[in-house]
Amino acid sequence: MQTKNIIEEKNLKLTSARKELLELFGFEKKPISFEDIKHKINMDKATFYRNVSKFESESILNSFESNDKKRYYEIQDFPHAHFICNNCNNIECLENMEPIKLEGYKIFDMIFKGICKSCNK
Amino acid sequence: MQTKNIIEEKNLKLTSARKELLELFGFEKKPISFEDIKHKINMDKATFYRNVSKFESESILNSFESNDKKRYYEIQDFPHAHFICNNCNNIECLENMEPIKLEGYKIFDMIFKGICKSCNK
DNA sequence: AACTTATATGCAACTTAGTCGCAATGGCAA
DNA sequence: TTGCCATTGCGACTAAGTTGCATATAAGTT
Ligand SMILES: [Mn+2]
Ligand SMILES: [Mn+2]
Ligand SMILES: [Zn+2]
Ligand SMILES: [Zn+2]
Secondary structure (H helix, E strand, O other), X not given: OOHHHHHHHOXXXXXXXXXXXXXXXXXXXXXXXXXXXXXXXXXXXXXXXXXXXXXXHOOOEEEEEOOOOOEEEEEOOOOOEEEEEOOOOOEEEEOOOOOOOOOOOEEEEEEEEEEOOOOOO | OOHHHHHHXXXXXXXXXXXXXXXXXXXXXXXXXXXXXXXXXXXXXXXXXXXXXXXXXXXXXXXXXXXXXOEEEEEOOOOOEEEEEOOOOOEEEEOOOOOOOOOOOEEEEEEEEEEOOOOOO
């Protein structure tokens, strides 16, 4: 979907900060922290955080906290688990995993931690 | 195992702070943050954090970060997943779950987030 | 195109979990 | 009992994220 349509659908103003963020998140395939992109983007950190929070409450992004005390954001497409490597700190999207069910619970997010494929060789 | 043996096995000094912590962690069944117990314990926060870090590197405790930006520690017994409720923020140990395997990866930790049994009613 | 107004932004000050340097203390082995 | 080194308390610090406030701007209205 186009950046403009995403925004209009949610009754938000299409500012240049929001354009920048949505293009960046649309382009990246991995979850991103503020630290990751602060040098690439042209906005204050308050603007970044206020926008990603709004995007999250509008179901455009979702987020989780990694090992490094930073919050990572990514486009909300189809639900999938994440693997965080304790060794290289890389975050992987596990897109081919069948979803796990727990009787009586609703699961929105799954995080696995351990040693990733390449560190495990 | 006795507090004293745990400590001696790792060549650490059995200080009163360490006795307090190990008894507390042995007694509690749930993961604990510093905030949770700071009023019950008789030590500086630096002492708490230095000790739990050491215990973790000695494989006496393990830890993970929850939704509330706090780190939770618990006795390392048998590996199990945790469920964090987005609604009531309660942390549950999922002790009856069969472990999940991922070809090529080593999984040390699994965290599920969503809505817990009692909030889901 | 100019006017209006609610929303969004930049900036600086703030919050808060956790860390660190350092001088004083205290386990424990000799 | 002595002495050494790990451990402790304390205060200062760090860093991710938040907030208040004055200013700027998107977008609808005239
Ligand atoms: Mn992902
Ligand atoms: Mn547990
Ligand atoms: Zn790795
Ligand atoms: Zn709940």
